[in-house]
Amino acid sequence: MKIIVPMAGRGSRLRPHSITVPKPLIPVAGQPIVHRLVKDIAKVLKQPIEEIAFVLGDPAWFGDDVVASLETLANNLGAKASIYRQDLPLGTGHAIMCAKPSLSGPSVIAYADTLIRAEFDLDPTADSVIWTKQVNNPEAYGVVKLNDKQEIVELVEKPKDFVSDQAVIGIYYFKDVAVLKDKLQQVLDENVTNGGEYQINDGIKRMMADGKVFKTGTVSEWMDCGNKAITVETNARMLGFLKADGDEQLIASSVILDNAEIIEPCFIGENVKITDSIIGPNVSIGHNSVIDNSIVKNSLIQTHTHIKNANLDEAMIGNHVQYNGNFTKVSLGDYTVLE
Structure with missing residues (x-):
């Protein structure tokens, strides 16, 4: 199993704290956000982690000390650390493709700005699992649409009419992430953008169109670290x-x-x-x-x-x-x- 962690953003909403420290490296309850996220994902997977690929931004910002911290994190989990760079902020799909050499085999992709608590088994019949959290106000999130088999058939961003109450939290499992890589390469080649950025959802939608089976993995807790107030709240919840x-x-x-x-x-x-x-x-x-x-x-x-x-x-x-x-x-x- 591999874990792919796009974390090139500077976290502008968390300034001034993210001016000198990249947001994923800011400690919450005593450990950097990305360290806690990766460790919690490893617990859920319940299987050996072969490689953790981190997609970082500008080396002037994500420097040698950041790389050393991430290599230690991976090594402590018995995994190889791979470091990639995203030079331009061209979206979630582009960030994943920056780690192209690592995109093969069973993998989890996790964006490093949230923390979770979860306990579930990956569905072996699924080609992909999108991790979700039940929310009270689904109109404020991207949510999944399910069929009568509880398979995901559509991703809907901030629906005006009720679709489901399962919000996408930014963590995905792929039985073979190379399939997503191929679809995202098509998105890049065809220059399919949303707001000038290449999005992971466009690759996922192409997988769905090919008949790939997507299921949900529902987390019990989803904690954001987007700004100061929410990060302080997340610190309290995590300590508990x-x-x-x-x-x-x-x-x-x-x-x-x-x-x-x-x-x-x-x-x-x-x-x-x-x-x-x-x-x-x-x-x-x-x-x-x-x-x-x-x-x-x-x-x-x-x-x-x-x-x-x-x-x-x-x-x-x-x-x-x-x-x-x-x-x-x-x-x-x-x-x-x-x-």
């Missing part, structure tokens, strides 16, 4: 899941507490010092940070950051930040100083 699972050590043994209280669930990284403060619930703090005389809840704080005299709620604070003040719903990028 991880606390219930009990599989990860969320509070490092090197954390120093001095007249401080932690209200779980929280993630607190290595060598964090917390003094005269109340932390939690739903707080993530990156390694080598210091929290002094503060109350912090429902917030994300990255590494090497010093927070003092703060009362924070629904805050997202980057790396190497110096913060001393009385603000609450803040969003501070890397190397910001407020004193």
